[in-house]
Amino acid sequence: MNALFSLVAVVVLMLLALFGTYGAGLQYLFGVIIPYIAIVTFLVGFVLRVVRWARSPVPFRIPTTCGQQKSLPWIKHHELENPSNGFSAFLRMALEILFFRSLFRNTKADLKSGPKLVYGSNKWLWLGGLVFHWSLLVVFIRHFRFFTEPVPFGINLLEELDSFFQVGLPIIYITDILLLGALTYLVGRRLLDARLRYISLNADYFPLFLILGIGCTGAWMRYFAKVDIVGVKQLSLGLFNLHPVVPEGIGAFFYIHLFLVSVLIAYFPFSKLMHMGGIFLSPTRNLANNNRVKRHVNPWNPVVKIHTYEEYEDEFREVMKEAGMPLEKE
Amino acid sequence: MFDGWKIIVGLIIFITLATVPFWYDAAAGKGTDAPDIRIETKDVPGRDQCVMPAEYMRSDHMELLNEWRDQVVRGNQRVHVTADGRKYSRSLTNTCLDCHSNKDTFCDRCHDYMSVKPYCWECHLEPEVMK
Known part of the structure; x- marks a missing residue:
């Protein structure tokens, strides 16, 4: 039901862009105003969300560890699983962000006849997630050929690598296939597994269908129903030059694509997609486990009034001297 | 904010990258x-229109060229007949x-504007070279 609702929502958004541009002629609204609103919403929303997270106190180190902590020299210490300093924590974070290291340990519980509960390794989610995220990044960077003029050398190189196999014309990008394939798996995973379906919400399906819609319209424009690509570049250059232009007759699919992207980035700060920023701020990941090495003082503890022995001695020096008590300072 | 400077540096990097x-x-x-x-073309006697309508060529010329290549190289079918019966040799260098x-x-x-690098010229000689 959640899945159907999200699918319908995405289809309605697509129809909205279609009728808005080629029915009502609101190309300027869908091509300029909405993208600008979306970009501002994304940037401001992202910063506010991160600042809100940053205001929560982290009084103590709470990293999740699954290796031996650094202690005595003859006990073998696992630097990555239980980082003892900032650099190790940085390495662990880098592996987490670039290669989803913790997801690699993903396991699956299955109830077999008997009844017997069986746990097993399950790498498919890790693989699907990794392929999806990396492909999306490459596809996004490739789009800089529309955003920039002249196009930087690195973008050309990436495109050439991505069209390495020279299949078809326009040459099929490897990442287009990987992206759509991985997305299909990620949607299918939620739909086909009854337990996953039970815990999946609109907030899970909607971004998936939205990105799937973006990917499909993008591929459709490149390989099948071509749009006026020079006009597309003019429009996007206009947006980034803060000098918006709306060339005529670009084609409806472009506006559908652009509107879905606008919705995606405007929705970003309010959704689970914020894991993009959140991964960096995870206290169970980004802290070194130095609880026993360093003293951590809770920052909101009330100030304790203390009276040191030096101060005590200063106060009662004369009396103590008379009574013949030993003094630190004469 | 706790660990404020690290988060602020991170946010600055993010905003910079996002607005590249x-x-x-x-x-x-x-x-x-x-x-x-x-798009003005040289006057060639007996040739006053393209093999396909301009609108089709503008968006889909690469597919036509790709088809031609396959048909010539793999099928030895060298003659293209248009919808209205004109005949052309399927050749980039000699026809287009x-x-x-x-x-x-x-x-x-x-192609430069769109950062497209057609691989036609890996085999075909560029017109300037031919002269």
Whole structure:
């Protein structure tokens, strides 16, 4: 039901862009105003969300560890699983962000006849997630050929690598296939597994269908129903030059694509997609486990009034001297 | 904020990366002008129109060329018959480039603008070289 609702929502958004541009002629609204609103919403929303997270106190180190902590020299210490300093924590974070290291340990519980509960390794989610995220990044960077003029050398190189196999014309990008394939798996995973379906919400399906819609319209424009690509570049250059232009007759699919992207980035700060920023701020990941090495003082503890022995001695020096008590300072 | 400076540095890096197209385009200063495409063609006797309507060619020329290549190289079918019965030799160098001899303005301007690198010229000689 959640899945159907999200699918319908995405289809309605697509129809909205279609009728808005080629029915009502609101190309300027869908091509300029909405993208600008979306970009501002994304940037401001992202910063506010991160600042809100940053205001929560982290009084103590709470990293999740699954290796031996650094202690005595003859006990073998696992630097990555239980980082003892900032650099190790940085390495662990880098592996987490670039290669989803913790997801690699993903396991699956299955109830077999008997009844017997069986746990097993399950790498498919890790693989699907990794392929999806990396492909999306490459596809996004490739789009800089529309955003920039002249196009930087690195973008050309990436495109050439991505069209390495020279299949078809326009040459099929490897990442287009990987992206759509991985997305299909990620949607299918939620739909086909009854337990996953039970815990999946609109907030899970909607971004998936939205990105799937973006990917499909993008591929459709490149390989099948071509749009006026020079006009597309003019429009996007206009947006980034803060000098918006709306060339005529670009084609409806472009506006559908652009509107879905606008919705995606405007929705970003309010959704689970914020894991993009959140991964960096995870206290169970980004802290070194130095609880026993360093003293951590809770920052909101009330100030304790203390009276040191030096101060005590200063106060009662004369009396103590008379009574013949030993003094630190004469 | 706790660990404030680290988070602020991270946010600054993020905002900078997220707005790369804005400041790149401002620095490049190329504006939004479309490429200056010259589509005028040389007068070739007996040739007054293209193998396909201009609208189709504008968006789908690469598919036609790809089809032609496969049909010639793999099927030895060298004659293209248009919908209204005109016959053409399926050849980039001898048919297309006959009229569209101005590769640098006709082909390259758009391809450069869109950062498209057609691999036609890995085998075919460029028109200038032929002269």
